[in-house]
Amino acid sequence: MGTTAREEMSRFWEKNSHSNRPLSPHITIYKWSLPMAMSIAHRGTGIALSLGISLFSVAALLLPEHFPHYLAQVRALSLGPALLFSAKFLLAFPFSYHTWNGVRHLV
Amino acid sequence: VPAALLGSALLRRPAALGAAAARCAPARDSHGPPRQGHGGSRAASLHWTGERAVSVLLLGLLPAAYLCPGPAVDYSLAAALTLHGHWGLGQVITDYVHGDVPIKVANTGLYVLSALTFAGLCHFNYHDVGICKAVAMLWSL
Numbered sequence: 001m002g003t004t005a006r007e008e009m010s011r012f013w014e015k016n017s018h019s020n021r022p023l024s025p026h027i028t029i030y031k032w033s034l035p036m037a038m039s040i041a042h043r044g045t046g047i048a049l050s051l052g053i054s055l056f057s058v059a060a061l062l063l064p065e066h067f068p069h070y071l072a073q074v075r076a077l078s079l080g081p082a083l084l085f086s087a088k089f090l091l092a093f094p095f096s097y098h099t100w101n102g103v104r105h106l107v
Numbered sequence: 108v109p110a111a112l113l114g115s116a117l118l119r120r121p122a123a124l125g126a127a128a129a130r131c132a133p134a135r136d137s138h139g140p141p142r143q144g145h146g147g148s149r150a151a152s153l154h155w156t157g158e159r160a161v162s163v164l165l166l167g168l169l170p171a172a173y174l175c176p177g178p179a180v181d182y183s184l185a186a187a188l189t190l191h192g193h194w195g196l197g198q199v200i201t202d203y204v205h206g207d208v209p210i211k212v213a214n215t216g217l218y219v220l221s222a223l224t225f226a227g228l229c230h231f232n233y234h235d236v237g238i239c240k241a242v243a244m245l246w247s248l
Contacts, residue, residue: 013205047199050192054220057227060235067235071244084248099166106162 042101045094154194161191176239184238185228193221 003011063070079087165187171180200213232238 017205043199046192046195050196053188053192053228054224057224057231059227060231061223061227067231067241068244071248075248088246088248099169102162103166106159106166 038101042098042105045098045101048094049098158191158194161187161194165191172239172242176237176243178232178237181232181237181239182229185225185232189221189225189228192224193217196220 060067164183168180168184168187172184196217197214200210200217204210204213228238231241235241236244
């Protein structure tokens with residue numbers, strides 16, 4: 001029945017990676033559309049959130065004190081309400097975007 | 108492109124087989140589960156379904172975390188978040204990492220990261236205030 005799809009795939013990649021052909025411009029020339037932008041934003045927020053959670057987890061494993069201790073330290077810094085709001089926004093926005101756009105993907 | 112090649116190759120074969128079978132044995136009826144292609148496995152399709160299931164579960168955990176914070180939701184969140192992130196980052200690796208060795212290295216690194224993440228979240232839930240409480244406390248700043 002000829003070649004399998006897997007064989008065809010590996011032949012394609014072998015031939016093309018050996019020939020060192022230049023990559024044709026794609027993201028540099030293609031006009032941005034809303035679906036494109038939303039899709040990459042979904043991926044970007046997903047990666048950022050995932051890495052953020054991993055960072056939090058590793059910190060939980062490595063840092064000596066408990067969460068309330070560090071929270072009290074931040075509270076003691078007496079940061080202005082504008083700064084606190086901005087920080088919360090920076091956390092909440094990627095989370096909300098990824099969640100709602102995720103629902104869009106699910107339905 | 109390789110994914111499209113695989114997809115169209117899978118689509119072409121059942122059509123050809125179906126046409127041939129109809130000509131050879133027109134009286135045969137076809138009950139049973141639908142064939143998904145010439146010698147393919149169901150792994151990818153099951154993985155996709157699993158991804159959607161975990162996403163829905165995670166979505167449901169969000170109001171649960173707000174309305175009934177506690178260890179049950181904390182540990183469920185730890186599991187669902189880790190798995191959702193693991194599978195998501197896995198897709199990113201599949202899309203952008205090429206070559207047998209880089210793919211293997213990246214996936215191994217991902218497993219280590221996800222294992223650490225889950226361990227850290229469970230540790231936090233057990234020895235510290237827990238995810239739900241932590242978010243509530245953080246937002247009270």
